[in-house]
Amino acid sequence: MGDIRRRAVVALGVAGMVAPLTLALTAAPAQAASYCTTATGPHQKQVEKFLGRPVDGRQSAADCKAIRAFQAKNGITPTIGYAGNVTWGVMDLITKQRAVGKNPNKSGACPVNKGRIACVDLTHQLSWIQDGKKLVYGPVPVRTGRKGYVTRTGLKKIYWRDIDHVSSLYNGVPMPYSQFFDGGQAFHSVGLSMWNPPGSHGCVNMTGKDAKKYWSLLHNGDDVFVYGRKPGT
Template identity: 30%
Template sequence: MRIRRAVAGLSTLVAAAVLTACSAGGTADVRLAAETPKSTSDITTAPATTTPAKPVMAAGVPCTITATACVSLSGKQAWLLDEGKIVYGPVKIMPGKKGSTTPLGTWHVLYKEKMHLSREFDNAPMPNSVFFYNGVAFHEGSLAKYSNGCVHLSAPASLKFFSSLSKGDEVQVVR
């Protein structure tokens, strides 16, 4: 039985060598069948690395280093960041109430208005408005009662956010 296997293996080896030499015009190196993978399943390759990079968190805030403004709804705080470093804050905020919650996620500043008047709420003044989501902005407002989705800031904090943030800046709102 062992001899039969050895002879069969040797004949396969010789046949492979002849075929390789013939197909190469007789001038190429002769590769032995033992060195040639039998099927694609015999070929080993390094596994592809498709794991996305873990986001880098900014020190002292619950947001990543890409954020320019960070809002913690549960902590009722906000910060301004520059390249992942806190440049202002934490400041107290008042987020949206139940049923009109401030949207979680990563957004970008859409536009700013020094004195926005809310058409939705009888022309209610919204000083230093920085809109980062449709109808939702940082602005000066009460820190004693919940907003209708916006992020209320004190007068000095709203002015700082207004003067520091620019169209396109990243705003992260986390739980």
């Protein structure tokens, strides 16, 4: 049983003469639920443990309050405190991201013979910049393509950068610090939680802070390597 949710979505993208279409998704804030569910979700114990609540598998008012706060912070709607699949999926991903620590390329999946390169691990929804084997920045959480609009894997290069990019396809939606690397797919900032489901329409969404740092560290011609598979795609 999944989270009972409604989402209002606005696709982020880029169209025009200079770069191919970039598709990215952002969600408009849904109207917050004004109540707290008393129902016990299928992941109640797991959610309680993640939040540091007493693990008894029974929904309480305090449990619901803590779950609602987590949902509100991470863009999970409706915020009714139900411990369903979406809420637990976000918590599980965060747990796995934390476990990666400061050695994101432990497996050696991202090439270490390319000099400066931006790596994107779809499985863990993480990105970082390395120079050979040296970690330069990150890892940081990112928000990549949802099912049907996946961020394409493989070795690419940044081919166009636009610090103040505005999408002409999606009603002038701003896409600050855009760095395009594959058929219009790009790194760029969004005003969303990086764990906001279901994901982008292909771009690699970042926080403003991280997108700005990527802008300062990367240049046209720098390599980008995308690998793995985003959960649920």
